[in-house]
Amino acid sequence: MNYIEKFIKSSFSIDKNVVTDCFLHYDKNRDGFLDAHEFEVFLNDTFSDSGGTNNIQYEMAAAILKQLDEDQDNKLSKSEFYKSWRYWLKYVLNPVTALLVIDVQNDFINGSLALNGYPAGHDGYDVIPVINKMLGEIPFDVVMYSKDWHPPNHISFGENVKLRPLHETSKVSSDDAKVGDTVVFRGPPITEQCLWPTHCVQNSKGAEIHCDLKIVEGSYVVNKGTNPEVDSYSAFWDNNKLSQTELVNLLSKHHVTDVYVCGLAYDVCVGFTALHSVEHGFRTVFIEDACRGVTQEGMEKMSDNLKGNGIVIAQSNEVKNLVEARHRNLQLGLQAAKNMALGREMAQSRPSVI
Structure with a gap:
């Protein structure tokens, strides 16, 4: 058991004496700093699970160190290490998690926009047992469901194309x-x-969440696509970013740090929700086997886009260990470090009050 694991087993603490002991453990040359090599050792101990270490690569370690290193001298002082422990490591070791279940609605499963009628040939129903299993086994702090909730004159419906002049x-x-x-x-x-075909019209059977999907007590439902003049793939923003749903406020209300995204469809609404999630600063995990898509090409393009934006792609059998922080993904650690650096910059830019 490494040094970090000892603290986790004994209940994570930000007591200064505990942090100082940890700092001294990794400051092997006793110069009062963690240099790049010592920090790599610390990362190897921190981002590990029962299967071994993440085999920390120098580039990733350097990227994290750069975010935590306030004076950019390529090492962490005791003061910087304490701040990192308080504002970065606590989210790595004790995340607050939300599961976003995107658009598991009748029309996408057996209705007007059923996925099995599109090139990928996916059956949207297949996500339901995967999501239900996670909901029954994984202790997410909050669960939220999104729904397309379109008015009859919605801009995305093919039958409405003549309602508005074309450019x-x-x-x-x-x-x-x-x-x-x-x-x-x-x-x-x-x-x-x-x-698209007319789908998920407000108050219609097709807009209902499929009856076989488990609805968790105390969960939330977020409606999107309610403005007839703009489509809304993401559960956060409409496609033109003219307005947003209440989703980000609900996540902030629960102090969520980590967002897990799944549902329908991979290359459209789920993918764009994940991209907006990380844009809002949430550490984001895309649960691949709990999604189904429209086209294979679209899913491959979306997968590359997700990875390029720092989103972790995981399978449902990996999620429990991530949620419980028994497996600590290094990419998520980097996102947490970026968030800490951004918070520091925002605090420094605020005018002082005399």
């Missing part, structure tokens, strides 16, 4: 446009829109 740059005319095409509406604002 001159649209390659498809309103007379020729069909479901699956992308058109450009005049606006304002000018809006590029993929046309």
